[in-house]
Amino acid sequence: MKLKFPRRAFLAGAALSAGLALAGASASAQDTHSFKMATGWSGGPLMEIGAKAFAENVERMSDGRITIEVFPAGTLGPGLKVSETVNNGVAEMGHTWIGYDWGIDPTAVLFGGFAGSFDSERMLHWLYRGGGADMQAAWRMERFNLVSMPLFIRTSEVFLHSRKPVRTLEDLQGLKLRTAGAWLEISKSMGAAPVTMPGGDVYPALERGAIDATEWGTLWENISPGFHRVTKYVIIPGVHQPTAPFELVINNDAWNSLSESDQALIRDAAFKTTMDSWLTIGQEDAKALAFFREQGNEVIELDPEVQYEAREAGLAWAEEKAAENDWFKRVLESQKEFADLWKDSGRYRNVKVRQ
Incomplete structure (x- = not known):
């Protein structure tokens, strides 16, 4: 015998299910996280307008739900081995120059810049509009089991x-x-x-x-x-x-503990920090030559x-x-x-x- 359910009751049940799902999603979006970030720097712009600025952006954009404690080089692990520190779970996040891992795979320097690279404007376009950041993420995951995205970028260095x-x-x-x-x-x-x-x-x-x-x-x-x-x-x-793009690396387990909306928040904070760093460095470089003279x-x-x-x-x-x-x-x-x-x-x- 075919059972019949009143339409009103069906709609009420559906509304209740949707409400519960929404409440679950809302609760998930309100999760709190505290992460440690290893860096390759003891101070300077890489720390102040790079790692620390990113942590501040994340905390502000998440209304304080996600906090990141930033550690100078050598505190949690060697400054040249930040990716290893993060992979081992000693820190959930790291700020590094991806090219430090060139000895494991020289592909790293294509993402980090080398003598044959184009300038920073073109590198930014390639990363964010030409598929470069997606390639970087796929390479890091396959070769190192780490989540990766750009974080901070330099203009041309002093030789x-x-x-x-x-x-x-x-x-x-x-x-x-x-x-x-x-x-x-x-x-x-x-x-x-x-x-x-x-x-x-x-x-x-x-x-x-x-x-x-x-x-x-x-x-x-x-x-x-x-x-x-x-x-x-x-x-x-x-x-x-x-050019010299730098990198945010995230432990895979820590990344998977974040909701999709919080993962998007991390990406947005990294993008904002990267663009801010480029604009700040470009402006300050214009003043710096006079300082050295x-x-x-x-x-x-x-x-x-x-x-x-x-x-x-x-x-x-x-x-x-x-x-x-x-x-x-x-x-x-x-x-x-x-x-x-x-x-x-x-x-x-x-x-x-x-x-």
């Missing part, structure tokens, strides 16, 4: 703060410089003697003369570490690093030959890696397609002006 003048390829020969990522290999192929170390170790190494020079950040970012006090020369432009530093522009050679060496290095690494090849091809799409942008965007 070197140096105790010795550097203008030519000859000046690079045997130069003991601190660097990271692909430039370790590329600069060595050009005759330099590169080493790597966390940011906090660079100043004392320069002061002692253990290294001759360092690259680190942009003009403005390099004021706070005080490199100008232990070096005489500021070498520009940063052909080794035309006032401090008695000599500003040197690299010979065009060095600039050309560095980029060509970077592109050649990338082709070698692509031939032996499928992920590297896929990402490099995506960047090449993007560069081709933008190849005429200078013609329709740049207006020539008298200097």
